Each structure stands twice: as structure tokens, then as C-alpha cells.
Amino acid sequence: MRDKPQILGSRIVARSRLFQVEELDLRFANGTEVSYERLRGAGRGSVLVVPMLDADNLLLVREYAAGVHRYELGFPKGLVEPGESPLEAANREMMEEVGYGSRALEYLTSFTVAPGYLEFSTDVVLARELYEQRCPGDEPETIEVVPWRLSQAAELLMREDFTEARSIAALLLVKEKLNHGG
Known part of the structure; x- marks a missing residue:
């Protein structure tokens, strides 16, 4: 199984009542660095x-x-x-x-x-x-x-x-x- 990318940094770039948009700065095992965005939930399942x-x-x-x-x-x-x-x-x-x-x-x-x-x-x-x-x-x-x-x-x-x-x-x-x- 591959190692997960290293999170170099993260920040919230937008918010709503239900979600937050988080930008993640990542470094993959091969050295490639990229930024991803994801929707974060309210923490409840x-x-x-x-x-x-x-x-x-x-x-x-x-x-x-x-x-x-x-x-x-x-x-x-x-x-x-x-x-x-x-x-x-x-x-x-x-x-x-x-x-x-x-x-x-x-x-x-x-x-x-x-x-x-x-x-x-x-x-x-x-x-x-x-x-x-x-x-x-x-x-x-x-x-x-x-x-x-x-x-x-x-x-x-x-x-x-x-x-x-x-x-x-x-x-x-x-x-x-x-x-x-x-």
C-alpha cells in the first residue's frame, strides 16, 4: 500500500452553514507538490x-x-x-x-x-x-x-x-x- 501524501499546510478558504472548503497543500512520495480542495463536513456523521x-x-x-x-x-x-x-x-x-x-x-x-x-x-x-x-x-x-x-x-x-x-x-x-x- 502506498504512503499517504504529507500535508504541508491547510487553510479554510470558504465557509457555509453546512460546509467548509479546505485547501490542502500536499507532497506525494515522488516529491510532487500540489494543492487540493475538499469540502469538510460539520464533523458529525x-x-x-x-x-x-x-x-x-x-x-x-x-x-x-x-x-x-x-x-x-x-x-x-x-x-x-x-x-x-x-x-x-x-x-x-x-x-x-x-x-x-x-x-x-x-x-x-x-x-x-x-x-x-x-x-x-x-x-x-x-x-x-x-x-x-x-x-x-x-x-x-x-x-x-x-x-x-x-x-x-x-x-x-x-x-x-x-x-x-x-x-x-x-x-x-x-x-x-x-x-x-x-
Whole structure:
């Protein structure tokens, strides 16, 4: 495995409410020096939850996605609050977004999105043994809950409103896990 580049310096070159743009001065093992920019997050992680009502029925949410200015289908997700574990955050997000809690939460993996530019990861959690429990959330409008059959995953993947990479990867991961006795 290669040695990581040496960080010669770093500075914040822009800030927003959610992100900081950091410029890194790097020296690679071959002596090449370059500057990279990356988006730094707020230091909190995020979770994405795949809620399973039973062995074939999962819950999606349809909510507004400002980045693409349309409504998107995907799995419940959100930031881990200070003092929360990823599993606690997953259960809270489900209660806020789909009106269910879970008695069986299982951490599956962590995803990155555009790791060359974005310092951000999302923990993926499988939620089973659901029970009805609604908690108020911070969404500006009521989120539509859309039940979907896991056995119809191929149809979901072809939809124009199911394009978020983390949700697609989580769907395929859970489908593979459950099809092999997980």
C-alpha cells in the first residue's frame, strides 16, 4: 500500500452553514507538490436506514432534494446528533420520517460519496422488527412514505426519481444480504 501524501499546510478558504472548503497543500512520495480542495463536513456523521416491514416490504420516503430541485425517492437519512450513536440516530430518523421505530437495528457498512472532494461518510443501517412510533422531525413539509417490495428492486432502480447513489447502493446491499440468509 502506498504512503499517504504529507500535508504541508491547510487553510479554510470558504465557509457555509453546512460546509467548509479546505485547501490542502500536499507532497506525494515522488516529491510532487500540489494543492487540493475538499469540502469538510460539520464533523458529525450521517445515517441511512433501510426499514423492513417484513422480509419483502421496505419503506422509502419521497422528499424534496434541493441539489436536483425535484422530489426523490430514497431511504430515511439524516445527521447523527451530538451524543447519539449511529444506531440511535437511525432509529430517531425512522421515527421522524416514516413513523416507525425498530427493535432490531443492524449496522451494515459505511459509504462515502465523492471521496476525492468530500469529507463525509454515511453509516448504513438495516432496521427490522418495526413498531409504530412517530416523533416530530425538522422537515419543512410532511414526508411521503412509499412502501416497496424488495422483490421489485429492479423496477425501483429504473425509476427516474430513485437516483441517489447511497440509496441505490443500500438497496443492492440489503437485497444481497437478505437473499443469502442474512
